[in-house]
Amino acid sequence: MITSIIIMILSGAALYIYTKWLLQNEIEEELYSEKNRVEHLLEQNPELVGIPPIITAEKTEIAQPNILVDTLIYDPLQDEIELFRQLSGTKNINGQNYMITVRAMTIESENILFAILFTFLVVILLAFIFLFYLNKSRNEKLWKPFFVNLDRLKSFSLRSNQPLSLEDSEILEFHELNREMEDLTAKIQIDYRNLKQFTEDISHEMQTPLAIMQAKIETIINDIDINEAQFNEFSSLQTDIGRLKKLNKKLILLAKIENNQFTGTETTSINTTFKETIQNIQELAAINIKLKEENTIEVPMDGSLARVLCNNLVSNAVKHNSNNQPVLVVIKDGSVLVINSGTEVLERPDQVFERFYKESKKRDSTGLGLSIVKKICDYYGFTPSYRFENNKHIFQVHFVV
Template structure:
C-alpha cells in the first residue's frame, strides 16, 4: 500500500466520472447502431414485400409489365420458385457504379402464367442514414458529456472547498502555537461533524502538550536545587569531617553519581528546549572557530592530541548556543571512546565537519548510534544522550549526521568517523 500512487480527490472524482461516462457513451453508441441497423433492415424488408405485392397486382391488369431495372424486374418463368431475400451487388447505370442492394425475389402465378418478380432497395442510403443518426447522437452525447464534466468538476470544487481550506489550516497548525485552531464552517453535516471533532482533538492535544511541557520544565528546574545542595553537603563532608577510606570512596562515588545526574538533567533540558522551539536566534556561526574553542577547553582537561588536517572555511546559520552544544557533544564523544595515546582528527570542509577517533572495533549496531539512551560503552560517565542531542540539532536545522568505521590496514585498530553535512 505504501507504493500505491496517490491522486488528488477532485482528480480522482473527475477521472471516475470520465471513465464511467466514456464507457456509457461507447456502449450507448454501439447499442444505438445495432438497434437502428436492425430497424432499418426490417423496414427495407417490409418495403420489399410491399413493393412485390404491388407488382403482383399490376401484373393482373398489365401482364406484359417488364419492371424498372434494377429496382424492379419481372420475368416469365415455367416453374415456381420460393421467395428468396438476400444482398446483391448490381451495376447502376444512373450512378455508373456498382451498388449494394437488398433483394427479394419469388414467383407468383397470375392468369395461369408464372412470373418471377424481383424487387430491390439500395442499402447504401440506409447505411448513410444509420451512420448520420449515430454520429449525431454521439455528437450530442459528447457535448452533453463535456458540459456535465466541467459542471461536475466546478461543482465538486465548490462542494469540497471548505474541506480543502480546513485541510490547509490543519497542516499549518502547530501544538506549540498559542493561537487555537479555527476551521471554516460548512453547510454539509459531515464536514461540520469533522470540524467539531478536529477542534476537540487539537484542543486536547494542545492542552496535554502545554501540561507536559510545563511539567518537564518544572521537574528539570526543581531537580537542579536539591542536586546542588547534595553536592555541596558532600563537599562539606570532604573538607570538614574526618572520614576513613571506605567512607571517602562511597562519598566520592555518590558525588560522581550526582554529577552524572546533573549532566543528564541538563541534556534532557536541552532536548526539551529543542522540541519546544526555544532556540529561535539563528546567526552566521564560524564552525572552525567554535570547534577550535572547544578543542582548547578539552586540551586543558586532558592531554589529548587534536589534529586539523583540512581547514576550509565553514560558516553555518544556526543558534550559537546549539552550535556550541553540537561541537561539545561530538568532541566529548570522541574523547570518551578514543584509544589512549592516539590523536583525534577534526577536519573542516566546505559544507561539512568530520571528527575521527581511533577504536578497536566497529559498533555492534551502528544504525542505532544516534538513538536516545543507546550506548555500547560501559563507562559510567556515558549518558547515551550526547549523540542523540547531535541528531536532534541536525533534525532541527535539516543537517545530515552520519557514522562510519574504517579498519586501519597498518595496525589492528580502526577509526570511528562522525560527519555532519550542513547542506540539505
C-alpha cells in the same frame, strides 16, 4: 472522462447496429408489400413487365422461393451504380410462373442511419462537455473549504497560542471533520503546554535539591572528621549526584529538541564553533586536539545547539581516546570528521547513536551524548555516521542538506 468516452463509443455502436436493423426490417417489409402488389397487378394484366430496375416481372418455367440479397444495379436516372436491397421469387398466376423482382435503394437508409448516429453522438458529447464543466465548477466550490482547511492544518503549530480555526462547509462530512479536528488540536495544544511546563518545572526543581545535596556532602567532608572509607563513600555519592545533574540536563535538552523548542536559525559558522569547543576542552583535558580546515561550513541553525553538537562530538572523542593519542578534527567537503584512536571496533556500531547505548565502562558516561548529536542532526536534516578504519574511530557529520 474515460468512462464517459467508453459509454459514448459503446452506446454509439449499439445505436448504429439497432437502427440499421430497424431500417433493414422496414425495407424488407416494404419489399414484400411491393411484391404482393405486383402479384395482384399480374392477375389483372398478365403482360405486365414492371418498372425497371425497381420492379420486374418475367415469365419462367422454374419455381424459386423468395430470396433477399443486396445487389449493385445501374440507375439510368442517377447515371451511376447504386446499392439496392432485392427481393425475388416466383409466383404461379393463372397457371403461369412469374419471376417477380422488387428492389429498394438502401443509400437513403444509410444516410438516415448516419444522420441519426451523428446527431446522437453530438448531443451526447455536448451534454458530456456541459456536465463536465458544470460538475467541475460545482466540485471546486464544494471542495474549496476542504483545501483551505488543509492549508491551515499544514501551517498549524503546537507552539502557537492561537487555536486552529477551520472554514465551515455545507457538506455534512466536512463539517463534522472540521469540528473533530478543532477539538483534537485544542486538546493536543493543552497537552503540549502541560508537557512543556512539566519539563521546565522538573528541570528547575531537580537541579535545586541536587545542588543542596552536593553542598551538604562537601560540608560533611570539610567540617567533620571522617575516616578514609567514609570519605570514599561521600566522594562516590558526589560523583553520582554530578552524573545525575548532567543526565537531567541532557534529558531536558533532548526533550526540548523533540518538542521543536529551538527556533533560532541564525547563520552559524561550524569552523568557529569547533575552534571555541576545542579551546575550551583543551583547557580541561591534557590531550592534544588538532583542527584541520580545508573549507568553511556555515549553516542556518540555533547557535546553542551548534555548540552542543560540537562539544558532544569532541568530548566523546577525548573521553574514548586510547593511548593518549591526538584527536583530529577535519573540516572538508561540507562535512566534519572527528577522529580518535581506538583498539577495537564497536560491537554494535549501528546502535552508536541510540539513546543510553554505550560500550564504555566509564562511570561518567551517560550514553546520551551521541544520541543528542543524532537528534540535532535529524532536527536540521544533517547526516551523522560512524566507521572504524585503521584503528581509528571516525564520527562524521555531513552538513550539506
